[in-house]
Amino acid sequence: MKHYLISLNVFCLLIASNPMKGQVENVPSAPAIIGDSLQTILDNAVQQHNITGGIMAVYSPGKWVWYGTTGSASRDSLIPITPKFNFRIASISKSFVAISLLQLQQNGVLNLNDTLGTWIRQTLVDSIPNGHSMTIRQLLNHSSGLGSNTGNVNCLPQTTNDLLMPITFKEALNCGLQLGPEFFPGTSFSYTNTNYTLAAEIVEIASGLDFTTYIQQNIIIPAGLTSTFVPTSNQLSGDYMRCYWNTYPYFSDWSIVHPSVYKGYAGLVSNAEDLFKYYEAINGLELFNQSTWDEMFTTMIPTGFNGYEYGLGIDNEDYGKFEVLGHHGEVGNSNYWYYYPELDAYLIYNMTNQGFFPMSLGLIENPVYNLLYATQDVTLLEVDINVRVDEMVLFPNPATDYFSIKLNEDINSAVSLQILDISGRKISGFDLRISSGMLEVTGLDFEPGIYQVICGLRETTYAVRLLIK
Structure with a gap:
């Protein structure tokens, strides 16, 4: 149970308005x-x-x-x-x-x-x-x-x-x-x-x-x-x-x-x-x-x-x-x-x-x-593990220290990539390059487990689950 004694001054938390009702x-x-x-x-x-x-x-x-x-x-x-x-x-x-x-x-x-x-x-x-x-x-x-x-x-x-x-x-x-x-x-x-x-x-x-x-x-x-x-x-x-x-x-x-x-x-x-x-x-x-x-x-x-x-x-x-x-x-x-x-x-x-x-x-x-x-701002186009769809292919999956991404559109320098662990924490410590129309991610040194790979290109965001073994 909280139990604190202090001198009191009024504090006002400013909130612009109440959130909209949902269902x-x-x-x-x-x-x-x-x-x-x-x-x-x-x-x-x-x-x-x-x-x-x-x-x-x-x-x-x-x-x-x-x-x-x-x-x-x-x-x-x-x-x-x-x-x-x-x-x-x-x-x-x-x-x-x-x-x-x-x-x-x-x-x-x-x-x-x-x-x-x-x-x-x-x-x-x-x-x-x-x-x-x-x-x-x-x-x-x-x-x-x-x-x-x-x-x-x-x-x-x-x-x-x-x-x-x-x-x-x-x-x-x-x-x-x-x-x-x-x-x-x-x-x-x-x-x-x-x-x-x-x-x-x-x-x-x-x-x-x-x-x-x-x-x-x-x-x-x-x-x-x-x-x-x-x-x-x-x-x-x-x-x-x-x-x-x-x-x-x-x-x-x-x-x-x-x-x-x-x-x-x-x-x-x-x-x-x-x-x-x-x-x-x-x-x-x-x-x-x-x-x-x-x-x-x-x-x-x-x-x-x-x-x-x-x-x-x-x-x-x-x-x-x-x-x-x-x-x-x-x-x-x-x-x-x-x-x-x-x-x-x-x-x-x-x-x-x-x-x-x-x-x-x-x-x-x-x-x-x-x-x-x-x-919060990602439209997740989900791709199940080891399942190819027209929009995106990630391979190999499961992976160890590298993987590649192929999208059904030209990849250029404007591409963005985030890797999140299972708790949603952004992971760093990998190398990224574009080669032969694919995105190559190397130098992985992650703990085994499930990760989320979020790839942004132009107006579209792709997301896929990645297994590291």
Whole structure:
């Protein structure tokens, strides 16, 4: 769990406008060249960190979508995963709470700058340190100063049976209050689940609906989500990914919990396709208007962690080479729900094991970005290995230290060539020359594996998979 204390200055992330809405159900599958690379990225990440199983999905609106799985959904028995499997989305749930309150503000019911006393009974506000100075906005952007209920060791479940016991709103709140205030509201940042326990309570008070009913009517149905829900019992229905806390001496499955345990901050269940549709509904202004979208995405505060800002149920992570907008979270698993604004592309994954962050940056986020960046302006005319077509022939394939390319048009000095590894990283260290109407590539010293050869000539780009043995 993130936990940083710093002095606070408001930071504004400038985004020109929201991306255009797409329709993830109606785009074709990714070209095999891209799909093979993405599958290898997923397989490598799971294998390197002893993860039981994983789902990963990448979506380029208007172009293609890719879903991949690897491993098993459970440690106890081999359960092959399909992309339709549900999983607990953990702190991605916070965006549902934030959107609920933004909608209520847009409809004139409340204002995010209202203090807690505007909506919560005074005796309860009196029990909250600095409660009379605390606003709804400060709950959403974690600048309230409250301690985290999940950071109180006296409140943590001692056995998996404890997860089946209900917890009341007051009990969850008190677990955070017992830790005392960390700072005066609005002066610093500390990621605190207690904030969203309180925020969900305000949704219920202001709307007159229980939280589950509110998001069903105002987010899930309008966004067309068919596999997203708040569980109503200890059991998850259908096929689902398990949640393994690996901080214990054994891998405890925390996927079966009482629905009150994660209320507000981590309670929802969804799947990859629904999470794409949810983000598209946000960016397509199906859930609120442009002004509200701007408020959600352009008011971020610094957190004390380099390149990481937090806003209203959503964060901005700037890695220098690229940045992403979205949220991640863990409830015994590891979940990622982010948008690459530069590339207009989405990345989602679920891993059955807790603790995959921050290793994921080098294993998934960076390689996926590299691949998307390298192929964003390429029209891929795919050529299967060892299959000749009229447009292009690459031989020998598999290759060792050289290969040649013959195109069905004159090759001249304007030809361009890129070689990408399976993660989309551009490879250098080869010689290139034109001879007898062919492109000859020599001096290869690559590791064995699958590579992508992208050849550009005039207005056409060709791509082929190359095996190095």
